[in-house]
Amino acid sequence: MFKVNGTEHSFEGLDPATPLLWVLRDSLGLVGTKYGCGIAQCGACTVHLNGQPIRACSTPMSAVEGQSITTIEGLAALDGRAEGALHPLQQAWIDHDVPQCGYCQAGQLMTAAALLKTTPHPTDADIDKAMSGNMCRCGTYTRIRKAIHAVADGGAS
Amino acid sequence: MTFSADSYFASVMGEFESLAPATKMQISRRSLLKLTGAAGAGLVLAFAIAPDAEVAAATTSKEFAPNAFLRVSPDGSILIYSKGPEIGQGIKTAFPMIIAEEMDAAWRDVQVEQAPINPKVYGRQSAGGSTSIPNSWDQLRRAGAAARAMLVSAAAKQWKVPEAECTTGDSIVMHAASKRQAKYGELALAAATLPVPDPTTLKLKTRAEYRLLGTRVSGVDNRKIVTGQPLFGIDVAMPDMVYAVYEKCPAVGGKVKRANLDAIKGMQGVKDAFVLEGNGTVSEVMPGVAIVATSTWAAFKAKAALQVEWDESSASRDSWTGAVLEAQKIAKQTGKQSITKNGDVDAALKSAAKRLEAFYSYPFLPHASLEPQNCTAWFKGDAIEMWVPTQTPERALQGVAHVLGLEQDKITMHQTRAGGGFGRRLVNDYACEAAAIAQKVSAPVKLTWTREDDMRHDFYRPGGFHAFTAGLDAKGKLVAWRDHFITFTSDGKSPVTGGNMPPAEFPLLLVANSELQQTMLPLMTPCGSWRAPRSNAVAFAVQSFIHELATAGGRDHVEFLLEIFGEPRWLPPANAGALNTGRAAAVVKLAAEKAGWGKPMPKGRALGLGFHFSHAGHFAEVAEVSVDAHKHITVHKVTVVGDIGPIVNMSGAENQCQGAVIDAISTMMNLQVGIENGRIQESNFTEYPILRMKDSPQVDVHFIQSDFTPTGVGEPAFPPAAPAIANAVFNASGMRIRSLPIRSQGVSI
Ligand code: FES
Ligand code: FES
Numbered sequence: 001m002f003k004v005n006g007t008e009h010s011f012e013g014l015d016p017a018t019p020l021l022w023v024l025r026d027s028l029g030l031v032g033t034k035y036g037c038g039i040a041q042c043g044a045c046t047v048h049l050n051g052q053p054i055r056a057c058s059t060p061m062s063a064v065e066g067q068s069i070t071t072i073e074g075l076a077a078l079d080g081r082a083e084g085a086l087h088p089l090q091q092a093w094i095d096h097d098v099p100q101c102g103y104c105q106a107g108q109l110m111t112a113a114a115l116l117k118t119t120p121h122p123t124d125a126d127i128d129k130a131m132s133g134n135m136c137r138c139g140t141y142t143r144i145r146k147a148i149h150a151v152a153d154g155g156a157s
Numbered sequence: 158m159t160f161s162a163d164s165y166f167a168s169v170m171g172e173f174e175s176l177a178p179a180t181k182m183q184i185s186r187r188s189l190l191k192l193t194g195a196a197g198a199g200l201v202l203a204f205a206i207a208p209d210a211e212v213a214a215a216t217t218s219k220e221f222a223p224n225a226f227l228r229v230s231p232d233g234s235i236l237i238y239s240k241g242p243e244i245g246q247g248i249k250t251a252f253p254m255i256i257a258e259e260m261d262a263a264w265r266d267v268q269v270e271q272a273p274i275n276p277k278v279y280g281r282q283s284a285g286g287s288t289s290i291p292n293s294w295d296q297l298r299r300a301g302a303a304a305r306a307m308l309v310s311a312a313a314k315q316w317k318v319p320e321a322e323c324t325t326g327d328s329i330v331m332h333a334a335s336k337r338q339a340k341y342g343e344l345a346l347a348a349a350t351l352p353v354p355d356p357t358t359l360k361l362k363t364r365a366e367y368r369l370l371g372t373r374v375s376g377v378d379n380r381k382i383v384t385g386q387p388l389f390g391i392d393v394a395m396p397d398m399v400y401a402v403y404e405k406c407p408a409v410g411g412k413v414k415r416a417n418l419d420a421i422k423g424m425q426g427v428k429d430a431f432v433l434e435g436n437g438t439v440s441e442v443m444p445g446v447a448i449v450a451t452s453t454w455a456a457f458k459a460k461a462a463l464q465v466e467w468d469e470s471s472a473s474r475d476s477w478t479g480a481v482l483e484a485q486k487i488a489k490q491t492g493k494q495s496i497t498k499n500g501d502v503d504a505a506l507k508s509a510a511k512r513l514e515a516f517y518s519y520p521f522l523p524h525a526s527l528e529p530q531n532c533t534a535w536f537k538g539d540a541i542e543m544w545v546p547t548q549t550p551e552r553a554l555q556g557v558a559h560v561l562g563l564e565q566d567k568i569t570m571h572q573t574r575a576g577g578g579f580g581r582r583l584v585n586d587y588a589c590e591a592a593a594i595a596q597k598v599s600a601p602v603k604l605t606w607t608r609e610d611d612m613r614h615d616f617y618r619p620g621g622f623h624a625f626t627a628g629l630d631a632k633g634k635l636v637a638w639r640d641h642f643i644t645f646t647s648d649g650k651s652p653v654t655g656g657n658m659p660p661a662e663f664p665l666l667l668v669a670n671s672e673l674q675q676t677m678l679p680l681m682t683p684c685g686s687w688r689a690p691r692s693n694a695v696a697f698a699v700q701s702f703i704h705e706l707a708t709a710g711g712r713d714h715v716e717f718l719l720e721i722f723g724e725p726r727w728l729p730p731a732n733a734g735a736l737n738t739g740r741a742a743a744v745v746k747l748a749a750e751k752a753g754w755g756k757p758m759p760k761g762r763a764l765g766l767g768f769h770f771s772h773a774g775h776f777a778e779v780a781e782v783s784v785d786a787h788k789h790i791t792v793h794k795v796t797v798v799g800d801i802g803p804i805v806n807m808s809g810a811e812n813q814c815q816g817a818v819i820d821a822i823s824t825m826m827n828l829q830v831g832i833e834n835g836r837i838q839e840s841n842f843t844e845y846p847i848l849r850m851k852d853s854p855q856v857d858v859h860f861i862q863s864d865f866t867p868t869g870v871g872e873p874a875f876p877p878a879a880p881a882i883a884n885a886v887f888n889a890s891g892m893r894i895r896s897l898p899i900r901s902q903g904v905s906i
Pocket of ligand 1: 034035036037038039040041042043044045046055056057058
């Protein structure tokens with residue numbers, strides 16, 4: 001058993017070596033978490049495991065037994081936010097028009113959300129350090145940094 | 158077998174160029190059509206980009222439906238279909254903005270949907286060459302203006318006032334004298350009964366009247382993107398869908414001799430494994446082994462266990478290290494071909510006060526879009542339905558029809574958002590493969606390329622070499638220029654795609670004595686268009702060497718460039734692809750001013766300049782860079798100044814420029830693929846280290862909003878960044894970079 005966005009799932013019958021990424025995408029239909037490299041290099045598959053950002057492509061199901069996973073689809077509802085409300089980072093991403101192709105952005109948001117949990121007022125250096133595991137092929141880094149700062153300075157997280 | 162995609166690209170890129178902004182398309186009443194099918198839906202206005210004759214012919218047949226349309230519903234909502242592929246360039250937001258502007262629609266009322274792929278209905282539906290905006294600008298504006306005119310006409314009739322006394326704004330028609338107003342939604346049904354005005358009689362807004370264009374509008378899909386909704390090709394899911402992978406020979410042209418298919422078929426989750434002969438066309442289906450499984454992971458695992466023995470008798474044996482050695486030898490010789498010659502270069506070099514020589518090189522590159530190539534296909538006996546992330550849906554349609562031997566009307570194709578394009582998705586090999594696999598599977602099947610497949614089976618930006626010789630007179634003026642360009646050919650006749658230089662390439666037309674020579678090395682590795690084809694590489698070599706010349710002559714780089722531009726004028730050829738020296742000088746001057754050219758800097762820190770004209774965009778960039786004693790480079794800031802005419806979406810345009818600069822830094826610092834024995838040597842991001850946030854600089858973007866037709870912004874901001882940085886590195890440290898990526902020369906970022 002494991003929890004995804006608050007709902008329990010069983011993965012009986014699945015090879016325990018299957019990476020979490022493919023269970024999310026193919027079995028549970030949660031396709032917001034993306035495949036980019038499969039070897040923990042790009043960060044497109046970033047989800048939270050008990051609040052910590054991890055690479056779903058390189059996390060076998062055996063490692064998530066009994067654990068709680070949050071994906072981009074569950075980010076808005078974190079912290080008991082009302083249905084339809086967005087996480088402040090999601091709103092900032094829209095306000096700053098961060099995405100280009102958008103493919104990396106779920107992973108970027110999940111990493112940024114975890115950063116603000118532990119460091120509500122990050123410096124540029126904190127942001128660079130936390131975010132440098134997430135690649136953006138389109139080069140939206142300038143705006144990601146801005147959007148994170150905007151949320152941090154707004155006092156929300 | 159056709160390993161080269163050069164003729165394919167020639168035709169695709171030719172199509173883009175033939176539709177470039179200089180092309181005058183006749184627009185008449187016939188090309189704006191009112192859809193009558195949607196009774197009760199309100200005003201539904203369609204417009205066609207096809208030339209008159211075609212539209213006239215098409216309207217008489219039942220086939221005709223327009224290429225894009227807007228719909229005003231009685232509830233006030235305005236639906237606009239965006240016909241072109243969205244690959245991260247922002248067109249799905251920009252196209253509807255143009256219509257909404259002329260229509261005077263409130264942006265909050267506008268909803269945008271992706272148009273389905275059907276060239277018979279929609280006309281051309283492609284994204285490439287930064288041509289989407291210039292090619293659609295007039296048509297989209299007139300479509301919006303026609304809708305506005307009809308809504309005004311409906312109101313004027315109701316109120317029995319002259320149309321000329323009515324004004325519009327914010328989705329409302331107003332008549333000031335009688336203090337009456339009506340919302341567009343309230344007028345939609347009445348407007349729908351009116352004749353469509355002749356588009357040529359419509360009055361379009363002047364730039365001063367714009368309320369929406371030039372403002373900052375957030376991308377229309379952003380909410381879906383940040384909440385993880387399915388948008389991309391790889392997100393497509395169907396009931397009972399199966400998952401496929403496809404293994405091809407690592408050296409292009411190899412055929413399957415034998416494979417351990419039985420072992421693979423026995424693996425958990427594997428439903429089938431089979432050999433595809435393919436049709437031997439690299440832009441369609443090359444030979445390989447398909448594996449079909451119950452999940453992507455099962456398919457990936459089986460692929461890892463797959464053992465194929467390849468027949469490589471006619472496969473590529475290309476070698477990059479071999480090519481480099483060969484090019485170094487050839488550089489000392491006269492080029493095999495003379496592409497263009499102006500004046501007398503030899504005489505000018507002889508009498509020059511200073512003579513300079515330099516050898517520049519750059520490597521092959523894959524596109525590495527973050528979403529790997531993928532496609533979902535569902536074969537239904539005599540027809541097929543497909544979901545394709547592509548830049549050229551019509552080409553996908555043609556390719557699939559060719560591979561399956563189906564008529565195009567048996568193919569239903571949906572375009573999805575694409576996780577990056579950069580030119581990779583101008584080719585639809587992955588869609589053709591998915592179709593060929595689907596034909597053998599009685600269920601919807603999603604083909605996903607692994608990252609390794611994606612990096613090893615691309616249409617690469619070709620590497621290349623420039624052996625320059627140039628001369629300065631006693632005043633340090635550039636008087637002689639010779640570029641011996643060493644490139645590659647797949648057919649022995651013309652250069653590979655992206656590996657050509659035209660006679661108008663800067664600065665050939667601006668130096669009294671200039672020559673472009675060319676020598677081509679044989680190549681089998683497929684090449685293709687890569688963000689700002691040719692320019693993405695040539696700008697580095699040319700603009701760096703120009704800086705070398707300025708330095709050798711003791712000249713200021715800005716002043717040296719301005720002297721080369723000379724008087725403001727258009728250079729040949731007389732079309733939209735021509736450079737205007739006045740626009741060029743203006744962007745250089747403004748970039749220097751904005752970046753603080755000439756300001757005092759601490760030791761080890763300096764500014765560098767790069768200029769390049771491509772895709773009808775004039776761009777100058779100044780980089781501020783530090784270099785430490787360990788050859789470690791920090792790029793602090795890049796200032797971008799571009800002239801692409803009026804800006805449609807300020808936010809989107811800035812985003813493209815910022816991204817282009819970061820892409821360019823990434824590429825010049827770190828990126829290359831090697832080729833040995835026909836095999837691409839890199840396979841994933843560990844060996845292809847795309848720039849991370851910590852190394853990305855501040856990028857300041859400024860536009861000179863001239864009154865020329867707006868042109869595209871996806872590409873032209875890329876080329877000047879690499880020379881700007883390389884020139885700044887020289888100014889900061891005295892170290893001259895003549896070969897990319899600079900990581901290979903002990904320099905780090
Ligand atoms: S897909 Fe997991 S890090 Fe790239
Ligand atoms: S927005 Fe395209 S990869 Fe980040």
